[in-house]
Amino acid sequence: MSKIGLIIKREYVTRVRKRSFIVMSVLGPILFASLMVVPALIAMSEDQEVKRIAIVDSSHLFMNIIPETKYLKFDYLHNARLNDIKETYSAGGYYGVLYISHIVASEPNSVIFYSDKQPNLATKMHISKAMENYIRDQKLKTYEIENLDNILKSVRTRINIRTIKITETGREKESHTGVAMAVGYAGGFLIYMFIFFFGAQLMRGVIEEKVNRIVEIIISSVKPFQLMMGKIIGIAMVGLTQFLIWIVTTFVLVSLATAVLFPELNMTPTQQVISQDIMSSGPVEENPQAPSEEMDELLGFLSNLKEINFALTLGSFIFYFLGGYLLYGALFASIGAAVDNETDTQQFMLPLTIPLILALLVLINTINNPDSSLSFWFSIIPFTSPIVMMGRLPFGVQNWEVGLSMALLIITFIGMTWLAAKIYRTGILMYGKKTSYKEIAKWIRHS
Amino acid sequence: MEIFKAEKVVKKFINTLALDQVSISVPKGSIYGLLGPNGAGKTTLIRIINQITAPDQGSLLFNGDKLRPEDIYRIGYLPEERGLYKKMKVGEQALYLAQLKGLSKKEAMSRLKLWFGKFEILDWWNKKIEELSKGMQQKVQFIVTVLHEPELLIFDEPFSGFDPINADMMKKEILALREKGSTIIFSTHNMGSVEELCDHITLIDKGRTLIEGDIKDIRDQYRSDTYEVGFQGEHDKLGKALNNHYQLLETSSEGDLLNAKIKLLHHTTENELLSLLIPAVHIISFNEVYPSMNEIFIRVVKDN
Numbered sequence: 001m002s003k004i005g006l007i008i009k010r011e012y013v014t015r016v017r018k019r020s021f022i023v024m025s026v027l028g029p030i031l032f033a034s035l036m037v038v039p040a041l042i043a044m045s046e047d048q049e050v051k052r053i054a055i056v057d058s059s060h061l062f063m064n065i066i067p068e069t070k071y072l073k074f075d076y077l078h079n080a081r082l083n084d085i086k087e088t089y090s091a092g093g094y095y096g097v098l099y100i101s102h103i104v105a106s107e108p109n110s111v112i113f114y115s116d117k118q119p120n121l122a123t124k125m126h127i128s129k130a131m132e133n134y135i136r137d138q139k140l141k142t143y144e145i146e147n148l149d150n151i152l153k154s155v156r157t158r159i160n161i162r163t164i165k166i167t168e169t170g171r172e173k174e175s176h177t178g179v180a181m182a183v184g185y186a187g188g189f190l191i192y193m194f195i196f197f198f199g200a201q202l203m204r205g206v207i208e209e210k211v212n213r214i215v216e217i218i219i220s221s222v223k224p225f226q227l228m229m230g231k232i233i234g235i236a237m238v239g240l241t242q243f244l245i246w247i248v249t250t251f252v253l254v255s256l257a258t259a260v261l262f263p264e265l266n267m268t269p270t271q272q273v274i275s276q277d278i279m280s281s282g283p284v285e286e287n288p289q290a291p292s293e294e295m296d297e298l299l300g301f302l303s304n305l306k307e308i309n310f311a312l313t314l315g316s317f318i319f320y321f322l323g324g325y326l327l328y329g330a331l332f333a334s335i336g337a338a339v340d341n342e343t344d345t346q347q348f349m350l351p352l353t354i355p356l357i358l359a360l361l362v363l364i365n366t367i368n369n370p371d372s373s374l375s376f377w378f379s380i381i382p383f384t385s386p387i388v389m390m391g392r393l394p395f396g397v398q399n400w401e402v403g404l405s406m407a408l409l410i411i412t413f414i415g416m417t418w419l420a421a422k423i424y425r426t427g428i429l430m431y432g433k434k435t436s437y438k439e440i441a442k443w444i445r446h447s
Numbered sequence: 448m449e450i451f452k453a454e455k456v457v458k459k460f461i462n463t464l465a466l467d468q469v470s471i472s473v474p475k476g477s478i479y480g481l482l483g484p485n486g487a488g489k490t491t492l493i494r495i496i497n498q499i500t501a502p503d504q505g506s507l508l509f510n511g512d513k514l515r516p517e518d519i520y521r522i523g524y525l526p527e528e529r530g531l532y533k534k535m536k537v538g539e540q541a542l543y544l545a546q547l548k549g550l551s552k553k554e555a556m557s558r559l560k561l562w563f564g565k566f567e568i569l570d571w572w573n574k575k576i577e578e579l580s581k582g583m584q585q586k587v588q589f590i591v592t593v594l595h596e597p598e599l600l601i602f603d604e605p606f607s608g609f610d611p612i613n614a615d616m617m618k619k620e621i622l623a624l625r626e627k628g629s630t631i632i633f634s635t636h637n638m639g640s641v642e643e644l645c646d647h648i649t650l651i652d653k654g655r656t657l658i659e660g661d662i663k664d665i666r667d668q669y670r671s672d673t674y675e676v677g678f679q680g681e682h683d684k685l686g687k688a689l690n691n692h693y694q695l696l697e698t699s700s701e702g703d704l705l706n707a708k709i710k711l712l713h714h715t716t717e718n719e720l721l722s723l724l725i726p727a728v729h730i731i732s733f734n735e736v737y738p739s740m741n742e743i744f745i746r747v748v749k750d751n
Contacts, residue, residue, distance in 0.1 A: 006546050014535060213530035217591075220497040220524040221547040429499070431528070442461050 003222045004230045011205070011234025016241060025242060029249035036250075037257045051095035051123065056082050058102040061138075066130040072123065074098075086114055095119075098127065105135055180394035181367040187317050187390035188363040190243075192356060195324050195386070198239045199332035199352070203345065205231055206336025206428070215428045224425040228337075229417075232329045236322060243321070247314075316393055316402070323409040324386030328352060330413070330420035337427030338435045348437075359384035366391035380405050382412035419444065449508070450475040450599055450630045451496065456505030458491055458654075465491040466502070467654040473599075473632060473647070478625055480645035480662070481634040482740075484748060488654040489634045490527065493601055496632070497524050509599075520549040523597035527604040527634075529588055531576045538563075538572035541591050548595040555594065562590040582613050589617060593624060600624060601632045606640060618644065638741040648740075650747060657747050662740075669743045672711040673736040674720065679703060680728035688727035693720060708736060 015021055052073045057063065066074055075094070077085060082099050089097045096115025104110045111131065113119060137152055145151065206228075209215040218227055335348040359378060366375040370392045379389040379397075385405045389397070426443040427435070451473040458466040466488045473479045483489050494500045495507070498519055507514040509521075531540055538559070545555035563569045566586055576584060585608050593600065602621070606614045621644065625631055633645060641648065642662075649659040658665055673696065678685065682698050685707055689695060692715045696708040705728075711720060717733075724730060738746075 003547055006543065010543055014532075208532075212533055213526075213528040214532055216499070216526040216528060217524070217531075217544065217588075218547065219499050220522075220526070221519060221544070221549075429494075446461055 004226045004233075007222065007227060007230025008234040008237065011231050012237050012241075015201070015235065015238045021238070021242065025245045025249075028242070028246045029253050032246065032250045033253035033257060036254055051119075052093060053096055053098055054080075054085055054089050054092070054094045055098045055100065056080055056085060057100045059100050059104045060102075061104065062100060062131065062134065065134045066127055069126070072126060089114070090116065100131075104131070105139075180370075183313060183394040184367045184370070184391040185363065187313065187393070188366075188387045189360070191317070191321050191324055191386050191390055192360050192363075194239055194243070194321055195328050195356060198235050198325055199328050201238075202231060202235050202329050203332040203336040204342065205235070206333050206424075207339065207342055207345075210337065210428055210431075211341065219428070224428060225421045228330070228333050228421060228424050232326065232333060236325055236329070239321070239325060240318070243318075313393060317390060319406065320386035320390055320409075323382075323406070323413060327382060327386075327409065327413040327416055328356075330417040334420035334423035334427065337424040338430075338440055339427075340431060340434075344434065355383040356387070359387035362388050363391045370395040370397075376401070380408065382409045385409055448475050448511075449473055450510055451632075452508040453492070453495070454506045454508075456492070456495060456502045456507070458488075458495065458500070458502050464654050466495075468505075469651060469654065469656050470505075471649045471656070471659060473630060475630055476625065476628065477647045478621070478631045478633055478645045480641045480648035481632055481651070482636065482638075482641060482648055482744060483651040484636060487652045489651065490603060492651070493524070493526075493603055493632070493634060496599075496601060497522060520595065521598045523548075523592045523595065523600045525588060525592040525600075525602045525605055527607070529585075531584060531588065533577040534575060536572070537568075537574050537576060537579070537587055540576065541587060541594075544591045545594050550595050558594050559590070562594065566590065581608050582610055585609055586613070589620070593620075596627075597629065599630050599632065601634070603634045604637075605633070605635075606637065636744075638739065638744055641740050650744065652748050652751055655751075657751060658743075665743065666737050666740075669738045669746070670735070671738060674709050674711070674717060675732075675734050675736050676707045676709060676724065676730060677732035678705055678707070678724070678728040678730045680705065682707070684727045685724065688723050690723070693723075704731065 050071050050073060052075060055062065055066075055074055055076050057076060063076055068074055082097070085092075085097055095117065096113055096119065099112045099114065101107070101110035101112075111128075113124070113127075140152070141148060209218070215227075222230075331352055335345055335352075338348065339345050362374060362378045362384065365372070366379070366388055369375060375388060375392055378384045379392050380401070382405075386409065389402070389405050393402075422444050423440055426446075427440075433439075449472045452471070454470050455468045456466050456470070457464075457468060469488065469492060471479075471481075471492070481489050481492065491500070495502050496514075498514065498516065509515070509518045535543075541559050542552065542555050545559065546552060550558070560569070563572065568583070568586060571579065571583070571587075576587070579587070589605075592602075600621075605617060605621070609617060618640070621631060621633075633641075635641060646662055647660065648662055648665065650657045676685075682700075682705060685698075685705075686695055689709065692711070692713050694710040694712055696710055698708075699706045709720060711717070717735075721730070721733065
């Protein structure tokens with residue numbers, strides 16, 4: 001085995017066997033999966049408890065008009081007085097009281113919901129929509145139109161806006177803004193995290209070799225450059241391994257979680273397509289068991305997730321992760337070589353931290369506005385491109401831009417590594433003296 | 448035949464001239480002492496031999512040919528600042544370092560087992576380095592240095608950190624390696640070990656060579672024509688026997704055995720001295736006093 005291979009192997013094996021690696025591999029996916037599942041769970045959880053609502057209807061119009069759902073039940077209290085029921089609804093097992101005044105048809109603010117809890121938007125929408133539809137229908141009926149019921153059924157419409165992006169080649173491509181934002185942000189943020197996390201590991205590894213004084217033994221067998229590159233590549237492979245473990249287990253966990261927690265979502269794709277395609281023409285069945293709009297959205301999100309070009313996104317993620325890590329990794333390694341202990345690294349970390357944090361800030365802007373000139377330039381400049389370009393990619397980026405960004409990243413990586421190797425070579429054999437920027441500049445000039 | 452030769456090596460660092468026209472030639476099979484006070488440039492010279500740093504000027508020859516990168520496989524180096532990966536297991540680490548020196552895994556394994564057995568440390572194989580004492584770590588380090596059976600071994604302050612028992616063990620191992628044909632460069636400022644082990648030395652200070660050569664020649668060069676006489680009788684009688692061609696440096700006594708150190712002046716000989724002493728006292732021993740390396744070292748460094 002070549003020597004650089006031996007170094008890579010040692011870096012890889014000792015790190016992958018570490019307890020922290022195993023812990024991270026297990027915790028990471030749980031964290032990611034819960035980030036994806038928990039918000040959905042929270043959104044759904046309120047609907048999972050059955051809410052019984054008492055209705056005091058002074059208008060006597062809405063008897064059995066508001067449809068019940070799996071989680072919403074309504075009781076019409078005929079001879080109850082509002083003030084009495086307001087005191088006793090809780091004891092009677094009701095979630096709240098819906099009061100409808102007799103002037104409801106003319107005065108929009110005449111419906112009041114009393115409860116000690118805040119009803120969610122879906123509940124309010126459900127009630128108001130049903131009442132609006134009913135009043136509208138009743139008002140229409142006063143015009144005595146023939147065959148009104150059928151007309152009403154056929155005009156009832158649901159709208160789902162699908163966005164279709166026309167690409168340069170003229171091909172129409174369905175785009176999913178929300179999903180693109182999520183994927184772009186997640187990708188960029190992961191790269192940001194990985195660069196910092198594995199960059200710091202690399203730096204600590206170099207300091208460790210220096211502090212343990214093993215470095216001189218090693219560089220009497222291999223060139224300092226080989227040692228540095230071996231470490232950089234070895235840790236990159238650790239990062240990739242961790243990432244793959246995360247991807248696979250997150251995928252498994254999310255699939256498991258959705259299967260267990262949201263069995264409703266396990267619809268076949270054809271059913272989904274049908275539910276999306278019921279547009280304009282056919283009447284919608286008034287089916288209280290049909291998925292709520294929220295459900296639809298979640299379904300749409302998950303199905304859109306499937307439609308994002310994962311191979312391409314994953315491929316460019318790996319490229320930008322490696323490119324970004326290699327670019328910064330060499331610099332992290334040279335910082336490790338320049339200092340005697342970790343506390344001294346602070347002053348040298350700043351020039352690396354600033355572009356990374358800047359990139360993260362631009363990333364947030366980018367997912368809202370992927371084609372702005374700010375996003376464009378930051379996705380071309382090599383020090384920020386790995387993070388910012390990840391934010392742009394899911395929205396579709398022209399090939400030449402990606403090509404330019406990648407080429408610049410590679411060129412800068414080579415340049416930085418060359419520079420870092422000079423610092424590294426001198427630094428690893430320097431002990432005791434606190435290093436300054438001036439000193440490092442001398443090392444670069446003289447080696 | 449020299450195994451290693453450096454000619455007029457110059458190495459500048461940013462603000463200092465670390466080596467100024469330093470030349471050494473290390474005869475094959477010798478134990479070569481590289482001496483000098485701290486900061487003299489010893490470590491820089493050693494790093495140049497190991498190709499860790501490159502000289503600015505000068506030529507380096509290994510076995511008569513220009514020093515090549517592959518030659519590091521034929522050199523073993525134990526640096527002064529030495530350590531191992533603390534969290535790594537002893538056996539694994541030794542295997543790794545041996546493979547870096549070009550041994551195959553299988554070969555490294557069988558040689559390591561042999562050495563570990565010899566030092567009776569086989570049961571450390573799966574221990575982490577941080578669990579070992581400093582002396583134990585040094586043993587592992589020594590094994591790793593010599594495992595690839597290099598032709599040239601370089602030890603930088605090898606005995607620092609060893610207790611006397613282990614230091615003695617190392618000394619024996621170094622001598623055994625020489626018997627097997629290795630050449631040893633030995634950097635130190637511990638003059639006791641130099642006298643005991645080295646047959647050639649070079650003394651450098653502030654980047655310049657002060658003395659170089661066979662240790663016997665050097666001592667001859669610095670001999671001071673002083674003789675130590677052991678005798679029975681009286682100090683006064685001895686003193687009176689000497690004329691102004693001799694200088695009585697010091698006297699001492701141990702029971703009824705007396706001692707005197709006498710320096711010959713004006714090209715007189717030891718025989719002439721003896722002929723003066725024999726009638727005066729009863730002579731028991733008569734030796735030339737050689738300057739110790741320590742004395743030479745201090746004298747030469749001070750004179751510079």
